[in-house]
Amino acid sequence: MKAIELEKSYNPKDFEDRIYAEWVQTGCFKxxxxxxxxxxxxxxxxxxxxxxxxxxxxxxxxxxxxxxxxxxxxxxxxxxxxxxxxxxxxxxxxxxxxxxxxxxxxxxxxxxxxxxxxxxxxxxxxxxxxxxxxxxxxxxxxxxxxxxxxxxxxxxxxxxxxxxDEGLSKAVRNVFVTLYERGLIYKGHYLVNWCPRCGTALADDEVEHTDTDGFMYHIYYEFEDGTGKIEIATTRPETLLGDTAVAINPEDERYKSIVGKKLKLPLTDRVIDLIADPYVDKEFGTGMVKITPAHDPNDWEVGKRNNLEVINILNPDGTLNNNCPEKYRGLKCPEARKLIIEDLKELGLYKGEEKIKHSVGHCYRCSTVVEPYLSDQWFVKMKPLADKALAAWKNEEFVFYPRKWENTFSHWMENIRDWCISRQLWWGHRIPVWYCDCGETIVSREDPKKCPKCGADSSHLNQDPDVLDTxxxxxxxxxxxxxxxxxxxxxxxxxxxxxxxxxxxxxxxxxxxxxxxxxxxxxxxxxxxxxxxGLVRDKQGRKMSKSLGNGIDPLEIIDLYGADALKFTLSYMCAQGQDVLVDKDSFKMGSRFCNKVWNASRYILGNLEGRTLIPVADSDLNELDKWIYTCLDNAVKNARAAFEGYRYNDGASAIYEYFWNDFCD
CATH class of the missing domain: 3.40.50.620 (HUPs)
Known part of the structure; x- marks a missing residue:
């Protein structure tokens, strides 16, 4: 055989792009x-x-x-x-x-x-x-x-x-209409998570809750008959403009005598009831809770049980609307809060505030504080779908690696809520629903040419302006x-x-x-x-982000060390169930290993001159031959078992240990 000369130094820029292009051109990935x-x-x-x-x-x-x-x-x-x-x-x-x-x-x-x-x-x-x-x-x-x-x-x-694309868009329409026909899609006027910045509804799982520094504000509400006042505590005093009741627990002996009394709602000309509802925790605060059905999920449920009025005080952009006194209209919530506290102080209805840390929902895309908001939206009934998924999991039709994530999956499925699927955007799959001037609603896989009820042509049909959740x-x-x-x-x-x-x-x-x-x-x-x-984090365990400036561009690493070095490093460090902690220097390990493979190959290929490669029978193997073949066989077994079980670091380690410490040594 002739010797094959490789370049002295390992330089992936010389061959990675060329080899990848050849693989694609020859159909190797088909x-x-x-x-x-x-x-x-x-x-x-x-x-x-x-x-x-x-x-x-x-x-x-x-x-x-x-x-x-x-x-x-x-x-x-x-x-x-x-x-x-x-x-x-x-x-x-x-x-x-x-x-x-x-x-x-x-x-x-x-x-x-x-x-x-x-x-x-x-x-x-x-x-x-x-x-x-x-x-x-x-x-x-x-x-x-x-x-x-x-x-x-x-x-x-x-x-x-x-x-x-055309095919997936067809699939989306088919699914929407099919679910509607099966009674699993419905439209309703409900309280949803609303991002004022994005101007759209969000599903429950698109809201990220983070512990945030804030205040608990203590406010007095006076009885309408002038016999005194009560104290309530809230983290959002501006929402009192949408209050339609104050509630106490029906088992709370302290307040049974005043249930049913009327309260003057501060800063408004409205009067609200003091009601009893089991939602209220007797031990929390004063045991009295303001109820704002249009701006709190728990209050929404209390409002439904007690037939309370629902008053939305927000515009889609997060400013206060015309249901509020004129002086507060058009203000963002933080501005309105400051002004409302000043006005309550002037009226002698403000007791004070205390610092707290509480969980606040933020939009998963832009991190804006999410507001509970009352609007018409489309929903999918999820429980029938979740029940099938839980049954399939119990039958082991799918398996999680590592198994610990099954607990997360089953908990979410067992506590699932209906999915709000409509978004107030223009970019996305338009909801396949049309409304005729005659009042008919048409849900169709194809754009309707006329109304099936009155026969009006498409000029009288208006498609729902919303799009579907991504x-x-x-x-x-x-x-x-x-x-x-x-x-x-x-x-x-x-x-x-x-x-x-x-x-x-x-x-x-x-x-x-x-x-x-x-x-x-x-x-x-x-x-x-x-x-x-897991997630890729920096060496301090922090999630990589633009704000922290700790992100690593994979293309930069590829430019420095090559794609193989990047990929080997990540796989070597990826232990099942753990996050991967890296910095730029981490990828030197993968680069050293790739360089080792290159040099070993260069040595062998450069020494083929005059040699003939022939199959060797077992009887021709000496003790050293048998030892290295045994090492190779063990490495193959270990790597195979690791990859079959998605234990990437074990697979990478088996290959690394064999090549570096057995074969090369």
Missing amino acids: PASDKDSPVHECYLNKSKKSAVSKYTVVIPPPNVTGVLHMGHGLNNTLQDIVVRYHRMKGDDTLWIPGTDHAGIATQNVVEKQLKKEGKTRNDLGREKFLERTWQVKEDHHNIIVKQQRKLGNSVDWNRERFTM WFSSWLWPFSTLGWPEKTEDLEQFYPTTALVTAYDIIFFWVSRMIMAGLEFTGKSPFHDIYIH
Whole structure:
């Protein structure tokens, strides 16, 4: 044989992009069953003898407005490892790429651009605004794809999907109408989580609760008959303008004699009742609670039980509306709070405040404080769907790695609430509901040409202006990406998918909903293995964020050390059930290992001159040969067991220890 000369130093910039392009061009990432796959003939020969196992993974679609961060780097790396492992085993392997339209986030990006130009979306109108948003989508999508290619993701690019492409849009409509026909979708006037900045409703699990410094304010309410006053405590004194009662516990002996009395509501000309309701904790504060049904979920329930009036005091932008006294109208809540406290002091109705730390809900996208808000919204009844998912889990139709996440899953399912799916946005899947001038409501998979009730043409039909929650399309991801609702070859061959690899922060948002949708619309769990990995954090254990300035750009690491070094480091450090703590220097370890592989290969390939490589019989092996083969065999067994059980660090360690300490030494 002739010697093969490699460059003296390991420089991934010389070959990574070139090799990846060759892999894509030759179809190496296509499943073996695909006729364009370079191993298709092997697949046919193997399938004639026995059934070929399949292995399917759908990528958690990154938001199309973002750029990939180190969390994406970890997530993509872990998928790439198991996908390549099963491809090497000879399984019919498919990894589907794609991106998510990210309704709130994408619309925010475009509206920020418009704000710099002194414009709003209303200045453009819906059609022009959407044209501009599609352009932003294209620009960001191109960046994301470039990053994924730099990472070396072995996805089948020919099967790439987008949550608003034609096929997935058809799937979304089909699901909405089907759920409506089954009585699982309804519209109602309810209290929802509202983000004043994004101008839209949010689902319960899109609200992030954080402990925040605040105050407990003590206020007096006077009896209408002038016989005295009571003391209540609240963290939000501005909401008293929407009070419709004060409540005490019916078992509280201190106040039984005053139940039913009338109270003058401070700063207004209204009179409210003092009522009894078991919701009130006798031991908390004074044992008296102001009830504002339109601005507190618990008060909403008290209001329903006691037939209380519901008064909304907020505009969609979070300012006080015309249901408030004129002097407070148009003020944001913090401004109104300050003025209301001053006015209460002047009236002698303010006792004082005390510092507290309490849980406050924030929008998961923009971190604005979320307001409970009364509005018309569309909802999905979740309990029937959750019951099916719980039954499937108990039957082990899917398994979590590590198993501890099953407790989180079951707790959320057992306590699930209806899902608010309508969003007051323009970017997203438009709700497939039309309202005729005659009052008829039409829910349809296709745009209606006329009203089925009065026969009026489409000019008299107005489509619901809202769009669906982004998660309403992504909960269909495992089967909509394979062509559902059409009966495609891909759906037949690759569904259910085999594994889902994702971070623990979206178990509620995404994982649980995909399970419910898969069971409801295909009768099968969308995947069997659910590997939940940790988050990438800095060395101090802090979550990486722009505000802290502690984020690491994966492309920067690839530029320094190469994609293989980045991926090996992340896999080596990814212990099941733990977060990954890294800084830029962490990736030197992966770089050193890649360099070791390069130098060992260079040494061997450079010493092939005049040598003939022939198979060796067992009888020809000496004691040293048998020892190294035994080490190799053990490393293979350990790595195989690790990858089958999603123990990435164990698999990486087995390979590292064998190559560095046994083979090279």
